[in-house]
Every structure is written in structure tokens, then in C-alpha cells.
Amino acid sequence: MTKGMKVCVIGAGMQGRVVARDLVNNGHKVTIIDNNITYLRQLKKNLKVDAKQFDVTYKIKFIKFIKNFDIVVGALPAALGYYTMDCAIRAGVDLVDMSFSIEDPILLDEKAKLEQIRIVPDAGFAPGLSNILIGETYKDFGGIESVKIRAGGIPQKPEPPFNYRLTWSHDDLIEEYTRPARIVRNYDVKTVEALSGVEKLTVPEVGRLECFYTDGLRTLLKTIREARTMEEKTIRYPGYAKIFKTIIDCGFLSNQSVSCGKRLIKIKDATTEFLRNVLSKGDERDVSILIIEIKKGSKKRRHVCIDYFDDKGGVTSMARMTAYTCSIITQCIKTYPHYGVIPPEYLGMDEELSHFIRGELERRSINIKSR
Numbered sequence: 001m002t003k004g005m006k007v008c009v010i011g012a013g014m015q016g017r018v019v020a021r022d023l024v025n026n027g028h029k030v031t032i033i034d035n036n037i038t039y040l041r042q043l044k045k046n047l048k049v050d051a052k053q054f055d056v057t058y059k060i061k062f063i064k065f066i067k068n069f070d071i072v073v074g075a076l077p078a079a080l081g082y083y084t085m086d087c088a089i090r091a092g093v094d095l096v097d098m099s100f101s102i103e104d105p106i107l108l109d110e111k112a113k114l115e116q117i118r119i120v121p122d123a124g125f126a127p128g129l130s131n132i133l134i135g136e137t138y139k140d141f142g143g144i145e146s147v148k149i150r151a152g153g154i155p156q157k158p159e160p161p162f163n164y165r166l167t168w169s170h171d172d173l174i175e176e177y178t179r180p181a182r183i184v185r186n187y188d189v190k191t192v193e194a195l196s197g198v199e200k201l202t203v204p205e206v207g208r209l210e211c212f213y214t215d216g217l218r219t220l221l222k223t224i225r226e227a228r229t230m231e232e233k234t235i236r237y238p239g240y241a242k243i244f245k246t247i248i249d250c251g252f253l254s255n256q257s258v259s260c261g262k263r264l265i266k267i268k269d270a271t272t273e274f275l276r277n278v279l280s281k282g283d284e285r286d287v288s289i290l291i292i293e294i295k296k297g298s299k300k301r302r303h304v305c306i307d308y309f310d311d312k313g314g315v316t317s318m319a320r321m322t323a324y325t326c327s328i329i330t331q332c333i334k335t336y337p338h339y340g341v342i343p344p345e346y347l348g349m350d351e352e353l354s355h356f357i358r359g360e361l362e363r364r365s366i367n368i369k370s371r
Helices: 016-025 037-046 059-066 078-091 105-114 129-141 170-178 240-249 267-278 317-335 344-349 351-363
Strands: 006-010 029-034 050-053 071-074 094-097 118-120 146-155 181-185 188-192 199-203 207-213 229-236 257-260 263-266 286-296 299-308
Touching: 006 016, 006 059, 016 029, 016 037, 016 071, 016 317, 029 037, 037 050, 059 078, 071 078, 071 317, 078 094, 078 105, 078 118, 078 170, 094 317, 105 118, 118 317, 129 146, 129 286, 129 299, 129 317, 129 344, 129 351, 146 207, 146 317, 170 240, 170 267, 207 240, 263 267, 286 317, 299 317, 317 344, 317 351, 344 351
Parallel strands: 006 029, 006 071, 029 050, 071 094, 094 118, 146 229
Antiparallel strands: 146 286, 181 188, 181 229, 199 207, 207 229, 257 263, 286 299
């Protein structure tokens, strides 16, 4: 682990503030920037960080600012993820990013190598921790034939009709349900509708659930090319996919505008704001579930992690799984021997880093059972 770094966390939202706290608790000097002054004021009351209001869309100013740090953490919405990666390379600073960007981060690989910069995309829960465990198994098995990922965060006390509460970026949640999902069938990448492929599952500690396709394979589509089948599905309570599919099919997330009094309002904007309010209500205590099944020939491995809201620290399980994974990667990535865009699964293939990440997660009471 690299000690005493100067770290810039970009974004003071649900995940960014938890990353900042974890880095401070582990002896790093943290500056956190955001355009939302309310977020920053709340942070400064509870955490010893340097909080600055900053608009990252001023590119030249942004690049100049982040040059002053040892490493940068990206905690912005997906729409700004690729932009942040490009800025980090131009600034000559390593970046660990959990934005789940729409664009393919691998496109920046040669540029990052040329500048001797490390960029870790999708450094969160799933993708992120899921990729690390897959990379670990890939090395142990000498390859992989099939991968099934089931992952999600849900409230411990669900409230109808959605039985869900927001624990991460609302805009990215909507993006996840409208972006086509990529899976692998018979070695070929196929595209299916998000929210499709609904199947039932039961997790003894939680109860009856459902899961459906979302576009979570990401870099695995390029790094695990010999796999015959791969898929990721998101876990929710039963009936959730049908509700959101109905909202989409009825056009409530379309870009069409309608007249409301003397104003034109985009239907998607009105629906998004409504959902933001509705999905922010209810008990915030959550549970996160990760189940990965991997096969190669007669070899099989199952990784399971079930994590709960931290009552003592007031941290959601989703933030624990996402932000802690990101923070741990940030603290060890400088020991990785190569430059470029580094998919999380590559960290799992590095025995020393994989061991370190698992150990640090356990130190934070996140326990992964692998058998």
C-alpha cells in the first residue's frame, strides 16, 4: 500500500464522500471537489478534508488543478467518466474511477501507456469487485469457460410499489435500465434489452428475489475472450423489472417534449425528477448481494458476499461495497507494475494485489466466501 498520498476525490455524492472518509482514515491527505456547495458544507462538518467548489467542465482549469495530486478518484456520474479519464491522462496523474462510463475506457489505453499513467475504470462493486474475483479465478483455473454474475443492493425493509431506495447516482440508475445489455453466448457478444431475462432466485438470508440483464460485463468482454458464456444480472425484489419496463414502454423516459401551461417539458426530465423523489424515500438500511458462478471443465467456483448497512458508521452497504473497493484500489494501484487502462480483473490476476484487496475488505468487515 502506498502511504501518505495527496488524493483528489472528484465528486462529493453518495460514493465520493465515503471514499474520502476511508482515505482520510487510512492516513491520506484528501481534497474533494464538487459543484454542489451543499454537499461540500456537509462534508466539512464531519470530515477532515479540503473541500472546494469546482466545475470540472472547465477542462483546462481542471487539468491544471489535478496535476497537483499523487492520484485522483473519479466519483462523478457516468456522463463525465470518460472525460475525467482523458483529463487525468493529460494531467499526468493516475486515476481510479467508479463512474461506469458509457464510452469504452480501453480506447484510452495507448494514450495512458504513452504518458505512463494508470487508469482503473469501473472500480466499484459490480463491475469492480466482481471483476477482481473473476480475474482471481481466471488465474487459478488457467482460463474460464462460463461466468454468471448476480449483483444488487436492495432495502432491508422494502416499501411498495418499487421496493427500492436509491443508494447511488439516480441518473446512472436510469441509464442502466435504458442501455442495451451485452452478454456472451457461444463465444459471441450478443445484445439484449436491459430488464429482460427475468429469473427468480432465493437468497436464504434475504428471501425471494428476481434478477434481470444489465450491461455490467464491460471490460470482461475484451479481457476474457475465450469464455463461451458470460452474463450479469441485477438483483431486485420480485416485480421490480415489470414496473420499470412498463414505465419505459409507455414512453415516460422518452426525449419527447410536451406542453405544460406555457412551458415545454421533456417527458424524461419530469419522470426522472419524480422517480428521484419517490426512490429517495424509505429506510436507508440496505443489503448488498454478490453471487458469481464460474466454470472451466470440471472446475467450479462460487463467490458469495452478502453485506449489510453499517449502523454504527451510518454507511449504506452499497457505499461500503463500491466506495471501499475503490478506496482500497486507490491505495495499492501504484504498486501495479504496468501502465495504461487497467481493468479490475487484471488486479485479481495479480496475486499480491488480490490478496491485499481481499484482506482490506475483510478489515472493513466485508467477507467474501469462495468455494
